[in-house]
Amino acid sequence: MKKLLLMTVAVAALAAGSALAADLKFQPGQDSKFNWKSYDDFKAAHADLKGETMTIFGPWRGEDEALFTSVLNYFTEATGVNAKYSSSENYEQQIVIDTQAGSPPNVAILPQPGLLANLASKGYLTPLGDDLANWVKTNYGAGDSWVGYGTYKGKDGKDAFYAFPYKADLKSLVWYVPENFEEAGYKVPTTMEDLIKLSDQIVKDGGTPWCIGLGSGGATGWPATDWVEDLMLRTVSPKDYDGWVDNSLKFNDPKVVNAIDEFGKFAKNAKYVNGGVAAVASTDFRDSPKGLFTVPPKCYLHKQASFIPSFFPEGTKLGQDADFFYFPPYASHPELGKPVLGAGTLATITKDSKAARAFIEFLQTPIAQEVWMAQSGFLTPYKGVNTAAYANDTLRKEGEILTTATTFRFDGSDLMPGKIGAGAFWTGMVDFVGGKSAQDSADAIQKAWDSIK
Amino acid sequence: MISQILTAIGAMIFGVAVCAAYFLFSNKLLDLIFPAKEGGDVHRAAVNLRRRSLIRPWLFLGPALFLLAVYLMYPVVATLILSFYGPDGNQFVGGANYVWAFNDTEFRQSIFNNILWLAVVPAACTFFGLVIAVMTDRIWWGNIAKAVIFMPMAISFVGASVIWKFIYEYRGGNDTQIGLLNAVVQLFGGTPEVWITIPFWNNFFLMVMLIWIQTGFAMVILSAALRGIPEETIEAAVIDGANGWQIFWKIMVPQVWGTIATVWTTITILVLKVFDIVLTMTNGQWNTMVLANLMFNWLFRGGGDSGRSAVIALVIMVAVTPIMIWNIRRANAEMKGR
Numbered sequence: 043m044k045k046l047l048l049m050t051v052a053v054a055a056l057a058a059g060s061a062l063a064a065d066l067k068f069q070p071g072q073d074s075k076f077n078w079k080s081y082d083d084f085k086a087a088h089a090d091l092k093g094e095t096m097t098i099f100g101p102w103r104g105e106d107e108a109l110f111t112s113v114l115n116y117f118t119e120a121t122g123v124n125a126k127y128s129s130s131e132n133y134e135q136q137i138v139i140d141t142q143a144g145s146p147p148n149v150a151i152l153p154q155p156g157l158l159a160n161l162a163s164k165g166y167l168t169p170l171g172d173d174l175a176n177w178v179k180t181n182y183g184a185g186d187s188w189v190g191y192g193t194y195k196g197k198d199g200k201d202a203f204y205a206f207p208y209k210a211d212l213k214s215l216v217w218y219v220p221e222n223f224e225e226a227g228y229k230v231p232t233t234m235e236d237l238i239k240l241s242d243q244i245v246k247d248g249g250t251p252w253c254i255g256l257g258s259g260g261a262t263g264w265p266a267t268d269w270v271e272d273l274m275l276r277t278v279s280p281k282d283y284d285g286w287v288d289n290s291l292k293f294n295d296p297k298v299v300n301a302i303d304e305f306g307k308f309a310k311n312a313k314y315v316n317g318g319v320a321a322v323a324s325t326d327f328r329d330s331p332k333g334l335f336t337v338p339p340k341c342y343l344h345k346q347a348s349f350i351p352s353f354f355p356e357g358t359k360l361g362q363d364a365d366f367f368y369f370p371p372y373a374s375h376p377e378l379g380k381p382v383l384g385a386g387t388l389a390t391i392t393k394d395s396k397a398a399r400a401f402i403e404f405l406q407t408p409i410a411q412e413v414w415m416a417q418s419g420f421l422t423p424y425k426g427v428n429t430a431a432y433a434n435d436t437l438r439k440e441g442e443i444l445t446t447a448t449t450f451r452f453d454g455s456d457l458m459p460g461k462i463g464a465g466a467f468w469t470g471m472v473d474f475v476g477g478k479s480a481q482d483s484a485d486a487i488q489k490a491w492d493s494i495k
Numbered sequence: 496m497i498s499q500i501l502t503a504i505g506a507m508i509f510g511v512a513v514c515a516a517y518f519l520f521s522n523k524l525l526d527l528i529f530p531a532k533e534g535g536d537v538h539r540a541a542v543n544l545r546r547r548s549l550i551r552p553w554l555f556l557g558p559a560l561f562l563l564a565v566y567l568m569y570p571v572v573a574t575l576i577l578s579f580y581g582p583d584g585n586q587f588v589g590g591a592n593y594v595w596a597f598n599d600t601e602f603r604q605s606i607f608n609n610i611l612w613l614a615v616v617p618a619a620c621t622f623f624g625l626v627i628a629v630m631t632d633r634i635w636w637g638n639i640a641k642a643v644i645f646m647p648m649a650i651s652f653v654g655a656s657v658i659w660k661f662i663y664e665y666r667g668g669n670d671t672q673i674g675l676l677n678a679v680v681q682l683f684g685g686t687p688e689v690w691i692t693i694p695f696w697n698n699f700f701l702m703v704m705l706i707w708i709q710t711g712f713a714m715v716i717l718s719a720a721l722r723g724i725p726e727e728t729i730e731a732a733v734i735d736g737a738n739g740w741q742i743f744w745k746i747m748v749p750q751v752w753g754t755i756a757t758v759w760t761t762i763t764i765l766v767l768k769v770f771d772i773v774l775t776m777t778n779g780q781w782n783t784m785v786l787a788n789l790m791f792n793w794l795f796r797g798g799g800d801s802g803r804s805a806v807i808a809l810v811i812m813v814a815v816t817p818i819m820i821w822n823i824r825r826a827n828a829e830m831k832g833r
Contacts, residue, residue: 135795142799160799164583260778317667323781324665324689465796472780476692486600493595494582494800 066119067112067413075430076416077408084407085120088400092122096397099140099147101133101387105352106419113413117404123397132260134464137392141166146392149401151208153387154456155191156463158205161392165197167204168391170402175203177406182207183423183445191452192388205388208405209414210421212348212440213268213383213453214275214369217331220362222339233373234276238307241314244342250316253341254309255330256323256475263468265327266305266475267455268383269345273301275381275451276371287457293488294481302471302480309475316341323475328353334364345369347385348440352419360418360436382443385453386423415441459494466490514558521554571812578805592802602807605784609814611698612705612769612785617762619706621755624713628721629743631714641718645711652708652771659704660776663690692781701783704772709765713758720754721747753829760822767815786811 071078102110107129118125128147130136134157140146141161152158161167175193179185192205216237223230226247231237241251256265274283278297285291286298312318316333317325317340333340335355344350351360358364371380389405391398404410412431414420421437423444432438444450455463466487474483529543581588596602627644631637647655664674665687672678677687691697724747732746748755770787777783779792786807794804 135791138795138799260774262778262780317670320689320692321665321667323692325667460796461800465792469780476694476781489600493599 066115068416075428076412077428080407081116081120081409084404084409088121088403091397091400093124094122094395094397095124095126096149096395096401097147098125098127098149098151098401099133099137099392100127100129100151101153103129103131106349109352109414109417109419112417113410116409116413117401120404121397121400123400125397125401134261134460137161141392148391148393148395148398149389150392151387151389153211153385153453154460154464155194155205155388155452156457157460158388158390159194160460161390162194162196162202162204166392167194167196168394169196169202169204170206170391172203174206174402174406178203178207181424181426183425184450185423187450187452188386188423191386191457205390206402206405207386207423208389208411210384210386210423210444212421212443213385214272214381215346215348215366215440216369217334217344217346217350217364217366218342219334219339220365222334222342226342228342230367231370233370235373237370241308241343245313249339250314250341251343252308252314253316253325253330253333253344254322255325255327256472257326257329261464261468262323263470263472264455264464265330265346266309266471267463267467268347268453269305269309270298270301270471271451271454272345272369272383273304274298274454275383276375276378277301277304279378280381280451283451283454287454289458289491293462293491294484299480299484302474302484306474306480319475323472348421348437349419351436360434365436366440382450383453384444384450385456459491461494462487462491517558518555521557522551525550525554574805574808574812577801578809580802582800582802584801588802592806595803596806596810601784601789604782605779605786605789605807606810608698608783608785609767612702612766613763615699616702616705616709616766617759619702620709620713620762621717621759623706623710624758625717625748625751625755627710627714628718629747632718632721641714644714647708648711650708653775655704655708656772656775659707663700663776665689691777691783694782697777697781697783701772701776704776705766705769709762713762716758717751717754720751724750753825756825757822760818763818764815767811767818 068076070081098114100110107127111127114125114127117123133152134154137146137150137152137157138161141164146166158167170192175189178192179189182188188207189203192207193201193203194205196202196204218230222228226244226249228240228243231240244251254265256263258264271283274286274297277300278286282291282297286293286295291297308314309322310319315322327346331344331346331350331353332355334342334344335358348366351358351364354364368380371378389402391402408424408427411420411422411424411427415422415427415431415437416433418433418437421441421444425445429438429441429445432441455467457463458467470483470487473486474480478486525547529547531540531544577584578592579589580586627640631640634640650658661673662675663677664672665677666672666674672681672687674687674690676690680687690700693700728746728750729742732742737745768787769785770791773779773783773785773788774791779785779788790804790807790811793800793807
């Protein structure tokens with residue numbers, strides 16, 4: 043028995059040893075496009091954390107989890123903290139379970155300010171301090187907006203800064219394969235009217251213009267909310283958009299119903315979507331873009347946020363094999379300019395510890411962002427990073443939209459109360475694509491909203 | 496890891512030791528309070544003995560009763576109290592959560608779907624289980640067939656959902672259908688469908704999964720009961736000229752009726768708690784919501800609302816209770832008969 047115990051101890055020690063000597067994707071000090079000074083400074087300032095453990099809970103799974111781990115390895119290497127990352131397909135529910143059960147992770151990273159506001163109001167989050175809020179304000183593009191998205195009312199009813207924005211997504215993008223466009227002689231449209239004309243042209247040429255997939259397990263329907271939000275920004279004023287998000291503009295207002303109908307023009311048109319309308323709700327959003335890359339292409343256009351290249355076929359070169367254009371505004375609404383819809387993940391402390399604080403500080407360093415930037419699927423509004431670190435021009439182009447933005451709108455469904463933005467809105471969109479009218483779907487969502495007031 | 500294993504082992508040893516100590520010392524204490532020899536007073540000693548045998552069972556039952564109270568009664572009472580409070584359980588709202596529930600379309604949808612499940616699944620499982628049990632009794636490969644039919648019982652609900660997801664899988668446009676059901680439909684010249692999104696009927700596509708899982712359970716129990724039927728009664732019926740149909744309905748079914756009822760009610764209670772299948776297949780979308788999923792969604796999605804989910808939990812409990820009471824009563828009646 044004693045021998046067995048000793049052997050297990052030895053194996054455990056070996057495993058722990060190998061975890062500490064984690065392989066770093068880019069060797070410190072080697073590539074000048076990375077800000078290694080920030081890494082060295084951070085390492086020097088946090089040498090006292092060796093041997094501590096901390097848990098991180100986040101939304102990233104699969105490919106993204108590997109990317110996040112590659113960043114986390116630098117934190118582990120610098121501090122010696124034993125950091126464990128975990129995730130869940132139903133992270134919205136899991137974090138509520140964990141916090142209410144009294145066993146939260148040290149750090150929770152979530153893409154939903156609405157949900158975080160709810161957790162903060164129950165006293166589950168630890169304020170990060172005004173200094174950090176000011177730092178975000180001065181160092182981030184559209185810093186005020188970002189501080190706003192991380193500031194919630196606590197259990198005491200007072201506003202405080204709870205969530206540090208790390209990693210942003212840009213939503214107003216339409217992806218296409220340049221080669222297919224060249225072959226068919228299509229041009230990138232600059233107005234919504236042109237985009238619809240292009241779609242009609244593709245249908246006339248015997249092709250299918252769009253790949254749309256709303257499937258996402260328990261979260262099925264959310265990709266449709268992005269469409270509606272983008273179309274809201276293109277048909278009504280930003281003020282109306284803000285009102286819609288806090289329900290001072292009713293969900294079944296004609297302005298919203300109109301935006302849902304505009305989405306229906308794409309998703310509920312059997313000629314427009316690959317696989318027919320029935321396939322829209324049942325196709326997984328992760329599988330949906332693959333239609334762009336088949337020969338012959340199953341579709342020519344795919345509207346999805348900046349994270350989607352993670353799900354492109356392996357070896358796809360951005361800017362060459364696949365590119366994006368800005369989801370265009372209506373020429374009939376010149377007063378709305380060129381609105382941009384975005385989102386992001388926000389890091390919060392759900393169980394305070396020295397290591398957790400150090401981790402938030404780590405996320406502030408340029409290196410914590412550049413390592414991910416240099417791979418794929420990471421954008422940041424942080425102006426202190428070296429944009430040369432972006433893996434390709436496509437990402438750099440997206441990143442610059444974020445850092446130079448004076449203001450941009452956050453994903454509406456993530457700001458609405460969880461029950462709506464991560465519930466009734468999804469179901470409503472699934473029902474809408476399934477055959478319900480826009481008015482009926484909007485009425486049902488508004489009714490759900492009334493019931494939680 | 497090591498420390499966790501050691502803690503677990505330590506906790507087990509500690510637990511057993513505490514239990515043993517409790518029984519030893521409480522017994523000793525009882526013996527001290529009511530001694531068997533009261534200074535030669537035989538009458539007092541007899542009274543003491545009687546008292547001891549009256550108290551001793553309660554002493555032994557005590558820990559179990561205490562744990563039952565903590566783990567069963569307390570949650571029920573706490574849920575009842577929560578159902579009168581707001582989303583975070585701090586603000587008293589009276590009956591507002593109940594009013595909400597009965598006006599909420601999703602809640603009514605769930606009740607309707609649950610009734611559908613209750614009407615179909617236990618009946619289908621019991622029926623198929625009985626028919627298969629009778630049929631497999633007569634053929635030489637009956638045991639192999641039984642083993643195959645029983646196998647789904649060993650698969651978790653989520654595992655089964657993954658299997659059935661591939662059966663109902665739909666591929667759009669001209670893609671090759673990889674879903675079994677759509678492949679079959681296509682083979683016979685039909686058009687493929689997105690099965691789990693067809694309102695109303697999708698409920699039945701989900702129920703098929705539970706029937707697939709539970710039929711094996713019904714079959715095994717019923718087949719054991721059928722074996723218990725005395726050969727003579729069947730032989731007598733054969734001699735009297737009964738055909739197979741009559742033997743089944745008039746001889747076999749009445750004799751295993753008690754077992755059929757047990758199987759039926761067991762599956763009924765399981766159906767009221769159905770959750771995993773709906774969560775993994777549709778998460779209640781396309782009108783397939785059931786009570787357990789609705790409760791989970793209200794409790795955990797988007798920050799949660801403990802009041803409303805408590806109401807739904809109570810509804811499920813109230814629905815299960817009569818079936819359980821009936822089941823226990825029947826079991827008691829059977830015990831008395833012996």
